Amino acid sequence: MRLNKFIAECGISSRRKAEELILQGRITINNKTITELSYNVNPEVDKVFFDGEPIKVENHVYYLLNKPKGVVTTTDDEKKRLAVTDLIKTNLKIFPIGRLDYNTTGVLLITNDGDFASKLIHPRNNIIREYEVRLDKDLEFKDEQLLLNGVYINNKKGKFLTINYKKKKEHKSLIVTCTEGRNHFVKEMFGTLKYNVVQLHRKSFAGITDDIPVGSYRKLTKDEIQKLS
Ligand code: URA
Secondary structure, three states: OEHHHHHHHOOOOOHHHHHHHHHOOOEEEOOEEOOOOOOEOOOOOOOEEEOOEEOOOOOOOEEEEEEOOOOEOOOOOOOOOOEHHHHOOOOOOOEEOOOOOOOOEEEEEEEOOHHHHHHHHOHHHOOOEEEEEEEOOOOOHHHHHHHHHOEEEOOEEEOOOEEEEOOOOOOOEEEEEEOOOOOOHHHHHHHOOOOOEEEEEEEEEOOEEOOOOOOOEEEOOHHHHHHHO
16 A cells, blocks of 8 residues: 555544645654655555554544534644544544634534545535624625625635525625635635624534534444445
8 A cells, every 4th residue: 555545544643634644754664764655565565653652544534523612623732722533532633624713613524544535625625614694784786796706805706606594684694605614715705895704603514504502522433434435
């Protein structure tokens, strides 16, 4: 098995990130540092170490977390705040697929399967995200049209696929869909037109919906994993 694939299967990182780890000389095999990307591992006999720790192919796990407020998505937060992965009971090295802001709630997938995660994050795959948004003021019709046609965020165009209102008359509470995973995407889309997002909840990601209470988690079903793989 190719070394980068092996590292990903161990739940250490994606295959692409694994190549960086190899080039950085952080992988040893049978006591020899390996920096060759094309190296093939025999998982049955080779002793592979990452940063001096032995690694082996793990069983893959897949969770849906309905993220609560006040939890960070990163696993190396400088302020050492509670992370989404701290909410899940497992000894495996798991990581979130994409990110949600500290005070954003909703669907976040968490796994130790690097390839699975890479597929869902890659822009090419147009994974649909659905957000429930509360704004500080009613969205005007002309701005709704701009957001659907596309506005520029950091010199790159972004757009919503759909915008729907939760109530007929009040246009502060909306449901939007998009295929973008850029950080703070929803807040910045509205921010460019001078609206503040005061509440944000992800209702679904790749068709997985928030079907459990905020703050709880469940394993994905075999069916769900198969559909997303
Ligand atoms: N867009 C944002 O602005 N924040 C999130 O947490 C997710 C999408």
